Amino acid sequence: MPVSPSRAFRMRIFVVVGLFWVCQLFCLGTSVYAQLLVAHRGASADAPENTLSSFQLAWEEGADAIEGDFYLTSDNQIVCIHDDTTERVSGVDLDVASATLEELRKLDVGSWKERKYINERIPTL
Template sequence: MSERSGTGKIPVWSRLVPLPFLLFWMCACGDAGTPEKGITLKKNARKVSVIAHRGASGLAPENTLAAVRKAMETDADFIEVDVHQSKDNEVVVIHDATLDRTTTGTGRVSDFTLAELEKLDAGIKLDSAFAGERIPTLAQVLKAVKGKKKLLIELKKGEDDYYPGLEENTLRLIRENRAEEWCVLQSFYDPILERIWKADFVIQTHKLMVGKIPFLPIFIDHELKFGGFDRYSEATAINVHRYFASKAFIKSLHHQGFKTFIWTEDKPRNIQELFEIGADGVMTNHPELITR
């Protein structure tokens, strides 16, 4: 499935430009380094948010109920999770479109039914202490959180194409759990956001991207795009990688009416500095290191 016309999609020749794609790879795949000693955030005149990335994924297997429970014990304001869709159209919480990295399974998430996915171990690859952790459904995560924290849900794309009905199924689960006021949806992919905007204007949405190329009308989400951010006027925030989180860029986003949650930073001193230059939120794998 392709994006609708008029979204500023870069032409085919841009694929020959190696540097931006190399930057994308480095930014998307790099980690934030070894966590330091914890800190207490300095008091801030404005509201800022700490977001537990994939749950407290520095303490438990990412995107599992164990990671969600660990995150709920911290001072994090949000818990962030990622969702894909099973063969039988169940919304499941896992980061990759494939099972290989984080579970005992192999192949695409979309090739397995929920019953088949639930047989896989999603914890043992991190630590034998978490053997038996399963791939949770979004419904299970919603029931576990119950509004005690806010939930930031990233809607993913399949390995080959978009999941039919993922947006509607996610919205339905949020409504069934009366979670509209404490859930926020985000995605790198414009077609996903557009379908959410057409279906629901109550639940907040954030646009995910790597960042903007300085001094040029070019930005990177899952590809290079020309133009500005006015196309995302329905979103309340544009969330960028820490590499692009300069004071000037954050100020520019604020002037355009957007907040920004920066991803992903694990060093507490750097998290404090991001708040000091204007970030509204910071995603971290180690929310336990941040207290208020």
């Protein structure tokens, strides 16, 4: 079964980030038994996932690394979002790979989580 270009891109980003952290462990002489706290989609339990607020909160809470999900838009911009559509986090059903950055940046992806995150936008790389 062929893999979609956006899924292949996300997989490549995941592998590159993973390899980076493996290299950091060995290059910095850190014990291979040391535990790192990797914030999945940022501090996604407390803030809207894959947003700058979520990433900032993860750093403030002591995360060693942050894992994010990335897609390529129709105008070749890299955006940070987990799903292939925006419906779950914005209430507006746009296909991320078919949308432009301008269309995606208009969406509020924070208020679904908590009122204080109203007007949170999809981050870019």
